Amino acid sequence: MLFLWNTVIDYMISISSVSHQYGNSPALQFADWQVNDAEQWLLLGQSGSGKTTLLHILTGLLKPSGGKVHINNTDLYQLTSKKLDAFRGQHIGIIFQKPHLIKSLSIAENLMLAQRFAGLRTNQKRIEEVLTSLDMAHKRNAYPQELSQGQLQRVTIARAVINKPTLLIADEPTSSLDDKNAEAVLALLKQQSELNQATLVVATHDKRVKDAFNLTYSLA
Template sequence: MINLNSISHQYPKGQKIVFPDWTIEDKEQWLLLGASGSGKSTLLNIISGLLKPTEGLVKFDEVSLYNLSTRNMDKFRGQKIGIVFQRPHLIRSLTVLENLEIAASMAGCKFDKLHINSILKDLGLSEKTDSYPDELSQGQLQRVSVARALVNKPTLLIADEPTSSLDDENTVQVLEMLTAQAKNNNAALIIATHDQRVRNHISKAYLL
């Protein structure tokens, strides 16, 4: 599904980061582990088609990402990848459902209301479709972020540091939610984290 070969990246005046080769198969679940500053965000951006590596090849479903034009890259990302950011980044003036509709539009995909209603039900948000972000708890906002990442029915779900500010109980709940939603939606999952508490929940790990 995804192959990273001979990837390295160097920011201007920065140190060169060399990444081990990595293959992620369909529906696999992985941890991307490393301390702050180890290159996790850089690698996520490379996998997502947001940052062209200085060297190396990224193939996603046999497509060489960095041979695509910017327009085609955006379209490919919108079809294939869902990202759960560390912060929700929802539009405060729009309801939950309207935020999801905007996400579908930006991904260039049709808004499948039946699909979204099913996800919201799984996430315990069926009664919150007409609520605004300011009316939701932090846990509910995080679940909306997961729903938004699944709007386009991605084959890869990425979560960037989803547990860094959570206590132990909520950390377990978030991990269970992400792994279950990835499985339910037939998506591979990458969770990037420096949180050692997550290591017992997913067996496959890529270390930086």
């Protein structure tokens, strides 16, 4: 028992015997996976292989049909719905394929929203710091519709790291970008995860990304 407990607390991510089934379709089986603190991983798989499903399971958005999921020593699906939401807000930063910000709020307000929903106080200094590190400080009062695709992606990265999460998860962050921007976004993700000492998992089927990571978890 003690041994099991030890194995769990040593990892940022630990999944064991995780599977998920949508309706009557065949169940997706995920190989056990352990990720250490501050590691940078690539989650590889073709479209339909279950990348997004696994990411949703890891971020507490989708309860798996079976298996255990531990993030930062916490058994995710043992938490109540409210605690799970709060845990996600404070410990996990998520970046989606398409940058999506709340249109009615300015860039700074979008970041404030992330602080607020995570149950933290508004910290203007931190907002300034993150926006500056992503070279977006000059756009703090702009609205999402005024920004280019590349700028929007930077802001979603800013939003993901604003609360200094221990785990940073990106779902296909480069698939809709050209080579130059894809490289830039990847560099930013790695830089920000290092800056915030966060574990990074990037899910992709984009071959351009492969060489940027040493650690890979592949889905069949």
